[in-house]
Amino acid sequence: MALDVVGDRWTLLIVRELLIRGACRYTDLRSGLPGIATNLLAERLRELEQEGLIVREEAPPPIATTLVRLTARGQALERVILELGRWGAPLLAEGTPGHQLLLHWLVLPLRLHLVDSRPDQGACTIAIRAGAEGIAGGDGIAGAAGILITANRGVVTVDSGRPEQADLVLTGDAATILTLLVGRISVAAARVAGVDFKGRTDLLSRVVPRSDRSSRQ
Amino acid sequence: MALDVVGDRWTLLIVRELLIRGACRYTDLRSGLPGIATNLLAERLRELEQEGLIVREEAPPPIATTLVRLTARGQALERVILELGRWGAPLLAEGTPGHQLLLHWLVLPLRLHLVDSRPDQGACTIAIRAGAEGIAGGDGIAGAAGILITANRGVVTVDSGRPEQADLVLTGDAATILTLLVGRISVAAARVAGVDFKGRTDLLSRVVPRSDRSSRQ
DNA sequence: CAGCATCCGCTTTGATACTG
DNA sequence: CAGTATCAAAGCGGATGCTG
Numbered sequence: 001m002a003l004d005v006v007g008d009r010w011t012l013l014i015v016r017e018l019l020i021r022g023a024c025r026y027t028d029l030r031s032g033l034p035g036i037a038t039n040l041l042a043e044r045l046r047e048l049e050q051e052g053l054i055v056r057e058e059a060p061p062p063i064a065t066t067l068v069r070l071t072a073r074g075q076a077l078e079r080v081i082l083e084l085g086r087w088g089a090p091l092l093a094e095g096t097p098g099h100q101l102l103l104h105w106l107v108l109p110l111r112l113h114l115v116d117s118r119p120d121q122g123a124c125t126i127a128i129r130a131g132a133e134g135i136a137g138g139d140g141i142a143g144a145a146g147i148l149i150t151a152n153r154g155v156v157t158v159d160s161g162r163p164e165q166a167d168l169v170l171t172g173d174a175a176t177i178l179t180l181l182v183g184r185i186s187v188a189a190a191r192v193a194g195v196d197f198k199g200r201t202d203l204l205s206r207v208v209p210r211s212d213r214s215s216r217q
Numbered sequence: 218m219a220l221d222v223v224g225d226r227w228t229l230l231i232v233r234e235l236l237i238r239g240a241c242r243y244t245d246l247r248s249g250l251p252g253i254a255t256n257l258l259a260e261r262l263r264e265l266e267q268e269g270l271i272v273r274e275e276a277p278p279p280i281a282t283t284l285v286r287l288t289a290r291g292q293a294l295e296r297v298i299l300e301l302g303r304w305g306a307p308l309l310a311e312g313t314p315g316h317q318l319l320l321h322w323l324v325l326p327l328r329l330h331l332v333d334s335r336p337d338q339g340a341c342t343i344a345i346r347a348g349a350e351g352i353a354g355g356d357g358i359a360g361a362a363g364i365l366i367t368a369n370r371g372v373v374t375v376d377s378g379r380p381e382q383a384d385l386v387l388t389g390d391a392a393t394i395l396t397l398l399v400g401r402i403s404v405a406a407a408r409v410a411g412v413d414f415k416g417r418t419d420l421l422s423r424v425v426p427r428s429d430r431s432s433r434q
Numbered sequence: 435c436a437g438c439a440t441c442c443g444c445t446t447t448g449a450t451a452c453t454g
Numbered sequence: 455c456a457g458t459a460t461c462a463a464a465g466c467g468g469a470t471g472c473t474g
Contacts, residue, residue, distance in 0.1 A: 001305045001308040001309060001313065001316065002301045002302065002304055002305025002308065003229060003230065003301065003305075004308075005305070005308065007226065007229075008465095009224070009465085009466075012220060012224075013220065025436070025437090026436065026437055026438080027435085027436060027437080030437095035467075036467085037466070037467050037468065037469095038437085038438070038439090038468090039438080039439070039440080039466095039467095040465090040466070040467080041437095041438090042437075042438055042439080064436090065436065065437090066436090066437085076304055077304060079300045079303070079304070080297065080300045080301050080304055083296045083297045083300045084219045084220065084297050085219065086296070087219055087293055087294060087296070087297055088218045088219025088220075088222070091218040091219065091221075091222065092218060096218065099218065225446095226446085226447075227447095242455075242456085243455070243456050243457070244455060244456075247456095252448080253448090254447070254448045254449065254450090255449095255450095255456085255457070255458090256447090256448090256449095256457085256458070256459080256460095257446090257447070257448075258457090259456080259457055259458080281455090282455065282456085283455095283456085435474105436473100436474090437472105437473090437474095438471105438472085438473085439470105439471085439472075439473100440469105440470085440471075440472095441468105441469090441470080441471100442467105442468090442469085442470105443466105443467095443468095444465105444466080444467085444468105445464105445465080445466070445467095446463105446464080446465070446466080447462100447463080447464070447465080448461100448462090448463080448464090449460100449461090449462090449463100450459100450460085450461090450462105451458105451459080451460080451461105452457105452458080452459075452460095453456100453457085453458075453459095454455105454456090454457090454458100
């Protein structure tokens with residue numbers, strides 16, 4: 001019966017997008033779901049609204065648009081989506097040629113995997129931006145939401161957004177950044193692969209994968 | 218990427234069926250998946266085999282048939298399916314008119330919810346068989362796998378199968394049995410709803426829903 | 435530009451019939 | 455028992471057009 005509600009093509013991906021980005025516009029959703037037909041997105045949103053998983057609301061005064069937001073019932077799907085992600089992680093590691101990977105999609109897996117290796121220290125922030133080919137595509141701008149990671153006294157947060165400033169700013173493509181953050185390649189190797197580092201690269205040993213002591217250096 | 222593998226219609230339901238029943242025949246699968254087209258089942262099994270989620274093997278000598286069994290990779294989907302079930306539980310409680318519910322589908326949710334209220338006592342068994350309308354349908358026989366519950370020193374097991382003998386045998390339709398086992402109706406009410414009890418009905422207070430002290434009496 | 439609705443060609447699905 | 459073959463209907467992806 002759960003699959004009757006969320007088992008249609010795209011439905012869980014739409015929910016994931018809303019989990020990552022919070023309330024967002026129709027156009028944001030479309031840019032985060034490459035390949036979805038616009039009529040299908042409209043139809044799925046209608047279904048999700050009817051099932052009580054999302055609500056539409058007018059944005060606060062300055063902005064003139066309607067936002068789509070998950071209800072508590074919709075948010076409750078996070079556990080399902082995290083389990084699916086955990087199961088699928090080996091597929092991501094294998095890597096798939098024709099498969100594109102948007103940067104902000106890494107938010108949920110990073111929340112699962114990253115921990116603060118220096119719980120005694122205060123706040124620091126790492127920002128990640130999409131690299132060249134992420135912007136090359138015409139709609140790359142809208143889709144390139146970016147990631148903001150903070151660590152503060154043992155608590156790591158990972159969110160999507162357009163990071164303004166940070167102690168460390170990484171710029172590169174999602175796949176490379178991922179292998180770097182989960183500790184499978186070094187900073188040097190990431191540089192070779194086209195990742196640009198601005199700021200305190202030492203922070204990469206502050207925010208590390210769960211149960212991993214490698215300093216990534 | 219996980220949804221690319223298991224996101225197609227029927228795929229997760231096939232995996233669930235194999236989780237519940239263990240190795241089983243093509244025909245068993247079909248009877249446990251009312252409404253699936255036979256060509257679709259064949260196609261999905263091919264895909265699942267290719268992805269390494271299932272294997273086919275010849276049954277041991279006496280029986281001449283091929284069995285389908287989950288690999289470890291396929292079994293790993295149990296956590297995904299359990300989370301989907303947990304999320305969908307409210308839908309089951311609401312109840313849906315035209316929606317049929319096979320008895321053995323209750324195996325996974327019951328594993329989650331039932332505990333032994335008398336961990337100090339030894340083994341007892343409860344068998345559940347499909348009621349009249351479960352057998353009325355032409356293919357009801359094959360689909361009516363039944364459930365066998367055991368409690369032994371605090372450990373509860375729930376499995377599908379054709380129970381031979383038990384300390385208590387319940388016969389009735391899945392929906393009523395479910396409401397009885399999760400403690401929402403009494404034995405008396407279940408009797409009125411057509412459930413037949415043979416044996417020690419007191420065992421229903423031995424196997425109870427998690428964190429629930431109601432004796433169901 | 436945000437937020438759809440419509441149309442078109444193609445693929446997938448569901449139902450049924452048939453076969454070794 | 456374990457599928458394959460066939461066909462109509464539904465769903466999907468892509469392009470385009472429309473409205474505030």
